[in-house]
Amino acid sequence: MITLTVNGAEHKLDVDIRTTILDALRDHLGLTGSKKGCDHGQCGACTVLINGRRVNSCLTLAVMHEGDEITTIEGLGEPGNLHPMQESFLHHDGYQCGYCTPGQIVSAVGMLGEVKDGWPSHVTGDIAHGGADLSNEEISERMSGNLCRCSAYPNIVDAIRQVGTTGKGAV
Amino acid sequence: MDDQTVFKMDEPVGETRLDTAAQGLIGKPLDRFEGPLKVSGRAPYAYENLAGDPDVAFGYLVLSGTGAGTIRSVDTSAAEKAPGVLAVIHDDNGPRASADPNDQRPAAIKGEVVHFGQPICVVVAETYEQARDAARLVKVDVETKEGQYDLLANRDRAHKAQNGAMQAEVTKGDFDTAYANAEVTLDVTYTTPSQSHSAMEPHAATAKWDGDELTIFGCYQLVSTNVGQLAKTLGIPKSKVRMLNPYIGGGFGGKLGIGPESVFAAIAARQLGRPVKIALTRQQVYQATSRRSDTIQRLRLGTTRDGRITALAHDTITSNSPGDEFFEPTGISTVFLYAGENRQITHKLAELNLLLSSSMRAPGEAVGMLALENAMDEMAEKLGLDPIEFRRRNEPEVDPQDGKPFSSRSLVQCMEEGAKRFDWANRPKAPASRREGEWLIGMGMAAASRKNLLQQSSAAISLSSDGRCVVSTDMTDIGTGTYTILQQIAAEILGLPREQVIVKLGDSDLPQAPGSGGSWGANSAGSSVFVAAEGVVAKIAEKLGVKPDEVTMKDGTAIAHNKQTPLAEILKGETITVTGTFKPGRTFKDTHQASYGAHFCEVAVNAVTGETRVRRLLTVAAAGRILNEKTATSQCYGGQIFGIGSALTEELVVDTRTGLLVNHDLAEYHVPVNADVPQLEVVLLPERDRIASPLAGKGIGELAICGVGAAVTNAVYNACGVRVRDYPMTLDKILPGLPA
Numbered sequence: 001m002i003t004l005t006v007n008g009a010e011h012k013l014d015v016d017i018r019t020t021i022l023d024a025l026r027d028h029l030g031l032t033g034s035k036k037g038c039d040h041g042q043c044g045a046c047t048v049l050i051n052g053r054r055v056n057s058c059l060t061l062a063v064m065h066e067g068d069e070i071t072t073i074e075g076l077g078e079p080g081n082l083h084p085m086q087e088s089f090l091h092h093d094g095y096q097c098g099y100c101t102p103g104q105i106v107s108a109v110g111m112l113g114e115v116k117d118g119w120p121s122h123v124t125g126d127i128a129h130g131g132a133d134l135s136n137e138e139i140s141e142r143m144s145g146n147l148c149r150c151s152a153y154p155n156i157v158d159a160i161r162q163v164g165t166t167g168k169g170a171v
Numbered sequence: 172m173d174d175q176t177v178f179k180m181d182e183p184v185g186e187t188r189l190d191t192a193a194q195g196l197i198g199k200p201l202d203r204f205e206g207p208l209k210v211s212g213r214a215p216y217a218y219e220n221l222a223g224d225p226d227v228a229f230g231y232l233v234l235s236g237t238g239a240g241t242i243r244s245v246d247t248s249a250a251e252k253a254p255g256v257l258a259v260i261h262d263d264n265g266p267r268a269s270a271d272p273n274d275q276r277p278a279a280i281k282g283e284v285v286h287f288g289q290p291i292c293v294v295v296a297e298t299y300e301q302a303r304d305a306a307r308l309v310k311v312d313v314e315t316k317e318g319q320y321d322l323l324a325n326r327d328r329a330h331k332a333q334n335g336a337m338q339a340e341v342t343k344g345d346f347d348t349a350y351a352n353a354e355v356t357l358d359v360t361y362t363t364p365s366q367s368h369s370a371m372e373p374h375a376a377t378a379k380w381d382g383d384e385l386t387i388f389g390c391y392q393l394v395s396t397n398v399g400q401l402a403k404t405l406g407i408p409k410s411k412v413r414m415l416n417p418y419i420g421g422g423f424g425g426k427l428g429i430g431p432e433s434v435f436a437a438i439a440a441r442q443l444g445r446p447v448k449i450a451l452t453r454q455q456v457y458q459a460t461s462r463r464s465d466t467i468q469r470l471r472l473g474t475t476r477d478g479r480i481t482a483l484a485h486d487t488i489t490s491n492s493p494g495d496e497f498f499e500p501t502g503i504s505t506v507f508l509y510a511g512e513n514r515q516i517t518h519k520l521a522e523l524n525l526l527l528s529s530s531m532r533a534p535g536e537a538v539g540m541l542a543l544e545n546a547m548d549e550m551a552e553k554l555g556l557d558p559i560e561f562r563r564r565n566e567p568e569v570d571p572q573d574g575k576p577f578s579s580r581s582l583v584q585c586m587e588e589g590a591k592r593f594d595w596a597n598r599p600k601a602p603a604s605r606r607e608g609e610w611l612i613g614m615g616m617a618a619a620s621r622k623n624l625l626q627q628s629s630a631a632i633s634l635s636s637d638g639r640c641v642v643s644t645d646m647t648d649i650g651t652g653t654y655t656i657l658q659q660i661a662a663e664i665l666g667l668p669r670e671q672v673i674v675k676l677g678d679s680d681l682p683q684a685p686g687s688g689g690s691w692g693a694n695s696a697g698s699s700v701f702v703a704a705e706g707v708v709a710k711i712a713e714k715l716g717v718k719p720d721e722v723t724m725k726d727g728t729a730i731a732h733n734k735q736t737p738l739a740e741i742l743k744g745e746t747i748t749v750t751g752t753f754k755p756g757r758t759f760k761d762t763h764q765a766s767y768g769a770h771f772c773e774v775a776v777n778a779v780t781g782e783t784r785v786r787r788l789l790t791v792a793a794a795g796r797i798l799n800e801k802t803a804t805s806q807c808y809g810g811q812i813f814g815i816g817s818a819l820t821e822e823l824v825v826d827t828r829t830g831l832l833v834n835h836d837l838a839e840y841h842v843p844v845n846a847d848v849p850q851l852e853v854v855l856l857p858e859r860d861r862i863a864s865p866l867a868g869k870g871i872g873e874l875a876i877c878g879v880g881a882a883v884t885n886a887v888y889n890a891c892g893v894r895v896r897d898y899p900m901t902l903d904k905i906l907p908g909l910p911a
Contacts, residue, residue: 016301018304034212036450043837079208096650097650099372136850143845146845147371149423150650150805153808
């Protein structure tokens, strides 16, 4: 029996040691917002925040995360009370089929935190003097671990830039 | 008893309530109807139904590890003894891949292995981990035989394809003589590899039986067709299957036919007497569902010295697995896109031991126009003509094959608008003539065309006294925007705020629509909603004692003879329900219908590494009335990005010794990622096609993928002078030809 803290609530779970965080969420806790697109850390659809940092939840086992704070798409907001990033994806049409979308949104929230903390990316120019700005190139680079086959990339970039620069999701 | 109303499109439709647009909703860039559920993770996809239900068992497929042979035995004894295993089900009637959507059922295993990664059996256990583990213990003994895995090596064994999405052979005049006599000729052969749809949601199904009635939560694009395929495979009446597909994580053709996940889940759930879920792994999706065929395409163009086409041939060889007759109809647009008196368009099919080849986004055009639009670019250069001018000189006045008038055709307008916006006049005229540091800069263009398809469709509308409206049909939304555009059509015609219109989709109990495929969805399902809504208006008019065309519907009221009456007052507690059916008619037969566009691309090719970066990409499209500017634009982005993938990175690599699809996951099959895509531009030209449908629209979902890859590779040629005729244009193919 392990205890997982998901979106602020504690859950006691009896899981197989082979069970990933992703499968614990989807098959045991009924939190199906985090998606399984590849189960190999190749697509990003399963992205959750663990202690505020974005993680592919298919690549880490549930038994390794007692005491960690796990945040899923359900924990960010809900219809009628959306998180600014969810609202911005809605308005910018940063999704089509919706399957990669929770991962994109959670990843985007985690990514803005990384930028705020001054983490550089592959395309960041001079890392000796201040952090990265939120150019389209920076956002695209930092979001390239989240695949979208419907190809909403241009709108995803717009949605994230709006939240990153204004803090607001609504247009 | 509901009212039924039927409309057959035998004559062009004049001005409609969509033109007067009293409510002002049609065409507007509204946010998606189901958006709040999707962005908050609350829209349940197939696998996610019955989540947390302890009664659910989990299935895991076992696939073949050989490419061709006869199954001697399947030893399940070790797997059956593994912890948690409930059953190992080996059913010879099980599918060897997804179904071709045109077939009544998926081809059955029947003791044979016809391709590497073919489903063999399913292990069902209490948990997913247990099923996955036990699946490794199943021993499949196959008497192997020599398989055929290589299209190039089998090109001479190809046979004439059976007529399918188009006739396998379309000819006119005398191509050979005209080509022999042409003043300028071009004879080039292009090859394209097998491709994978790679929708983000892996194929999944949740099956549950109540007595002899099956409920299947699926991920399929064509509900009614798929219910039929599943029932046929299980040997039960269609009426005993209820399919629910309200949310589908992408399709692109990969979910047009019922798949092994549903058949095995249904068989296992029936045998065990409890619900069973099966989600294919990503690797299984690549190997056990379907693919787009690889192609060899020979293009021959003969012209006069001033660039008028006199002879045009497009001869294609495609592949499919034994017994599967679908062929990739690469020549579908070649039939009508350009003028020329002497024409020959043929398709042959080679039987290979590879996964089923079936429809993938814009079957035919998507890879056919890679070849055609590259050849047009090559010929334009040979003639010394601007590629736009060459196309303009070959713009046909009527369908060049059978002389039918076009219902609408804005190709030239799209090219001209695009050229202006893209500053085409200032492109580098000679290849490899513009350089920025180590990057060679080039521009290319291509035409887009996608044949317009239209299907019979039904939808029901209920309008209650309080002004609430429910639109219901078994139509699907695979990310295309169906929910939203059907809401907009109903709200516009009935004069209701959009919030008052609810849309229910993807349930086989609802009126039958043709599903999502071939870009016919919005026009077909939308027309049935149009017909049903007009039926409701007619009822209201009757109650007011006026003619339907005397009524204006707006803001929950009906306005007639200068009197505005709230719906509550007219309906007095009654609910009106009308089922509308739309049928294609004479206008579809009497005209040639297609959507058109033009793509313009700027690339940078690295002079040292051969790497290509797409810097700008513009698509100008004309597809009749646009129902929602936002979702239509997103569809075009999707097509453009699919095109970047097919031009530069996407290829299913076949190990020609074994038939293994080597790169069967998302790390190795390279779909474009965010950083591969610049900010794109899409321009939708105003157009109304009153011959095509009551909505005056045409298909748009696949238009933008048609030709776009050729705009990319034409730009690559313009940038660096290397013309690669073997897609995708990866850097290893470009590097040897780069200027010193």
